[in-house]
Amino acid sequence: MVDIKTRLPTPEPFISPETRPFWTAAKQGRLDLPFCKSCNHPIWYPKAFCGACGSLDVEWRQVSGEGKIYSYTQVHRGEGPYRDVENYVLALVDIDEGARVLTNIVDADPASLTIGQRVRVVFHEAGDAAALPRFVPAK
């Protein structure tokens, strides 16, 4: 599938019972992350374990979906589902609650992007059970 507005592929992610809450929340328009109930650490990538303190006691919490660009690149040679995409922006975004996530920046002129720029999450449908969190420049 392809997101009509950005023309980017929206591959269906591999979903396991462990990670389903993340994708379900995204489908419903929320960015939820696991947090450790023992040490309050935000956990990325999503999983049912806190590597910071070794706890199995984690809970899903909604986060703001706002953050800033840590780094970005315009990829001209995609692979897999992105092989036929002329170019797209791959980025690492530091979301305000403390996770650094790999994503795409969409609806922006790549030449206008800067490290440190504020961005906010948008969601692109990816199959029946998930949506992909991507980011756009914040107003």
Add this chain to the structure above:
Amino acid sequence: MSIRGKAHIAGVYEHPARDLPDHSVQQIHAECAIGALADAGLSVRDVDGFFSTGQLGFGGVSLTEYLGLNPSYIDGTFTGGSSYLAHVGHAAAAIAAGKCRVALITQGAKVRGVIRGAKHTADTPEFPFETVYGETNAGIYALAARRHMHEFGTTAEQLAAVKVAASEYAQFNPHALLRKRVTVEDVVNSPMIADPLHRLDCCVVTDGGGAIVVVSPEIARSLNRPLVSVLGHAEAIKHSGLGPNDLTSTGATASAPRALAEAGVALSDIDYASIYDSFTITVIMTLEDLGFCKKGQGGAFVASGALGLDGVIPVNTDGGGLCNNHPGYQGGLVKIVEAVRQLRGEATPQTQVRDCKLAIAHGTGGGMLRQASVSLVLGRSDA
């Protein structure tokens, strides 16, 4: 317990081909195994330890059957391109512990002309959150390069200087995939792959591989070959499991000091360095993290000509992964082979470091989101 001087590299082999359409992967392993054992003056019957990445068939077991080995020790450590540096360290430790006496490490790869598809996601916990966004190796290293530029003022021309240095060496390597000398302008004018990385900032894609034979001191003394001692080895894994991972440094900051300490040498004693060069930025960051220059100064360091034969530290004198060979996206084994050639005085004459006594080989496996750094310090027997 230290491995210092408890094991020696007696044989090395780099497959001379870069494109092997009619070989099976196991055939490549076999040709490399025979090549390295012949270099050592040993045969498959002498092997009692086998080391591979375990990516082919049923882990390393399939290859022991194919090669007819009867090992008392087997290791299938896989850390991406740095695997083979880990294997040398593990082989030295196994030999020091008396588990085996002749350790064979092999690599075989066949990737030319294969279109890379979507990465396997079902059994890799992190991939579902990355591959859906069009993650590529070059894209991830491009994120590192842009951040390095942002923090330290590194330029595209400085990145290009790494490729230029590699091509200066590669012109003398008859087996190098790319032997043509290139300029900074050639690099920055080559097609953009993932900005700021151009095509010539990226390593070559080759078939082939190689092999290494590590032996105990008493076996080494019985062989009629110049001996290379395994002096130090250390590994460091860098990931985001404890919080956001920075993209401007590598695990070399942790592995190199431990490897040098085990070897009992200082970085300033090192005569030659094989440095993992998946991309030009990989070399700049690793040089900084090994300590050849200050953090953030890697760009200026490479642009000063530091990597040349008469520079501060000759690097990748075979042309490296950027020009010579990067079999199956894993450049670690070839890095060791060139370090051994230098220490034996068997490098291509135009690229031989004079009186090369001590070398470091450093591998970066994985990518910048998570990686396995392995540092290996090797020395001539009189070092």
